[in-house]
Amino acid sequence: MAFARRQRSVLPGFGLSLGFTLAYLSLLVLIPLSAAFIRAMGMSWDEFMQAVASPRVLASYRLTFGVSFLAALVNAFFGGIVAWVLVRYSFPGRKIVDALVDLPFALPTAVAGIALTAIYAKNGWVGQWLDPLWVQGVTKLSVAIPFVDWKAWLGGSIAFDRPGVFIALTFIGLPFVVRTLQPVLEELQPELEEAAATLGANRWQTMTRVIFPELFPALITGFALAFARAVGEYGSVVFIAGNRPMHSEITPLLIITKLEQYDYRGATAIAVVMLVASFTLLLLINLLQKWSRRYYRI
């Protein structure tokens, strides 16, 4: 890839900043990651396919990527609202809520897993009344729409099943969306909204035509980061997932499993597949963002 500058800019420091960025990136990320690739390349094709495409591994990809996507989507929506409320409105306890947003970063993932399990397990604070509701809901759904195995999809309980995975992944992804949106909202120029209002736009039009396009790149970034983080998450999920093979077993757990059996190559092979998948998805999202910025700027 060529990092040639496309057009001359008057601003200085391109060479220095890009040079430093690339050097630091290579030393800390690219060279170490290439160690994983090289280790995985020692395998024959058959070996590789067996490691990365056995039924259990495939089932874990579906779960990991599917639930991560769902969790990131929920985070993008609700996290967007949280960020908006935090920046624009004042209400009692606003600062406390603001501080709370960082919790998923500060709390070690294992502690988060334990705490979430304690809350959502059948005997937990919330689980004791939410869990029966969930089970009832799933049962009713199975009666109403019998062609789908709802229990397999939605789980037979909240903790120690698929909903638990979703809760953990939503928890760890939330700050990404809020904290990416917040600075952009803070810097958002009120003049834009004022101009829109002066020109006769109503609140809804200002929202969708003026504010949302400004926020969109940051929202996409937040979504992408929350998704990427969720895909790799291990510590909090294993406590609450139940970890049943073919059902609620996540891919990072399978990597650990391989490592426990001294199968470095198998582990790195799965890691490489996840890396390539995440990289592709992130790249797509970044391209989309670039496109959206150009589109909205016109």
Added chain:
Amino acid sequence: MAAIVSTLGERPSATRASQGRVIRNPLWVRIVFTTIALIFVSSFLLLPLAAVFVEAFRKGISVYFASFADPDALSAIKLTLTAAAIAVPANVIFGVAASWCIAKFEFRGKSILITLIDLPFAVSPVISGLIYVLLFGLQGWLGQYINAEQPWFPALQAWLIEQDFKIIFAVPGIVLATMFVTFPFVARELIPVMQAQGSDEEYAALTLGANGWQTFWYVTLPNIKWGLFYGVILCNARAMGEFGAVSVVSGHIRGETNTMPLHIEILYNEYNFVAAFAVSSLLALLALVTLVLKSFIEWRHSRA
């Protein structure tokens, strides 16, 4: 215009506090939005936090504070602070450099560069630790070199053996893993802010005769300070809370290579739930420190 301090008022943007706002959302919109936000935050954030503190104080305040007197806990706290003190500044410098070249210039391969910066987010923490083991472990590249019969540079090999410099299962490995995991935070916060900002103000400064560094210090930095602030906070929080990657390279030697999260795991596994949650509550309090810092900066800013 005076600030609105009703129960559900609309607050002036932090950066443009002096300017009034002509547009307000109707009250019902504000109530609905705030309620949704509060319910979401309560069920996903407030409850886990409450769980941590309830467990930590289950046996009273004295037991809570006794948890920190343990020398192993103190050494874990010290190690965690050390790792963060190295990882965060390094990533701040990187973040500023990366966002400068990405936001202010157009070049080919930019999307790929951004994606590469995002990559550590997507790497499973377990793998983040493992790659350093593959590099520096006894069975890894470094180990193979040290044990090689006929190395490339015998002098270097002899020097390495003599130094007996430990990377993994020692502090350098823990610092490296922490840096890797928190690598994208500052850059990722700054890029959208700088992009939203554009370069007009910098052009103006340059036209008025400022040099590059002056432009950066007096024009760019004040504009990106919130993004930078969030970036540092997040980077620091994550650096202190990281579990998976550090767990792989730590070796779990009590009182030596255990960070706070690893020490918490140990305490929990010893059925010492109160101490485990007490140490966790310290990490949770980080968020509170953030709040104080942020209020302080806002206050300074409003006076300036």
Added chain:
Amino acid sequence: MKPKILLLTGLALAATLAAAAKPVQLLNVSYDPTRELYVEFNAAFAKYWKAKAGDDVTVKQSHGGSGKQARSVIDGLQADVVTLALAGDIDALHEMGKLIPKDWIQRLPQNSAPYTSTIVFVVRAGNPKGIKDWDDLVKPGVSVVTPNPKTSGGAMWNYLAAWEFARRKYGSEEKAREFVAQLYKNVAVLDSGARGSTTTFVQRGIGDVFISWENEAFLAQKEFGKEKFPIVAPSLSILAEPSVSIVDRVVRKKGTEAMAKAYLEFLYSDEGQEIAARNFYRPRNEAIAAKYSSRFVKMNLVTIDEAFGGWAKAKRVHFADGGTFDQIYVQ
């Protein structure tokens, strides 16, 4: 003049101190449930070694899943001794890293396992589901908690004990496989480690029965109440031999070979055996075993060598990729 004298005195003082007692350090890399055991044992050893050799020894501990710990040592963790959950994990130190000789297991008495344990069931107060033996675990509606044998040493023992029970009762490997598949259909949560499973069963109230290390079960009783978590001994179980070894390459480099050897031998001494028994491990020493016979019920135990032909084979057949454990989930 004065600073010079001070310096000389200081140097002299330092020299005498160094000659008097050498503070030495030993690193014991162990698996999860042995924490309480080694806290007590290390203190006893420090006293013993001070009396014998005059040095002040501090034993540092590292605990974690058995396989993970072995891997750390292979990757360069400077362990003087390893005390792991199963011989198979110590074998890996030889196979993967050439850190110890192949015949390490013969260097100490009784397969280098100074204490043993076995697999038992922990049930709910009053045993509401009436669980008595392995057969009761495959009944519909019984919810079982056990860790994942791919990531937990203890869970491998669980799995193999169930397998051997079924093979003896139903007469064939095929039947045993069906039995174990049925059993794992009833498993509600597969935690990655033994302690994780204990917490799931005890704290979260998941499951009717928890398949556990005997020592872990006793410890849970001690922590959370004896009546609340009764122990049920199945008709057949497995003799779990957690083995120990010095790590030759590390002790030679660090010059701690004599002390590391003494540390492991001290495990076999009367005092060491007593400490093991107090911490719910079955002692090898018969006199001490007799003393604690009321605690450890006599059980019908098979060994891994006689039932499965050793760890290497058991791991290959049951726990490797595509082994029986994988097969029962992917039909």
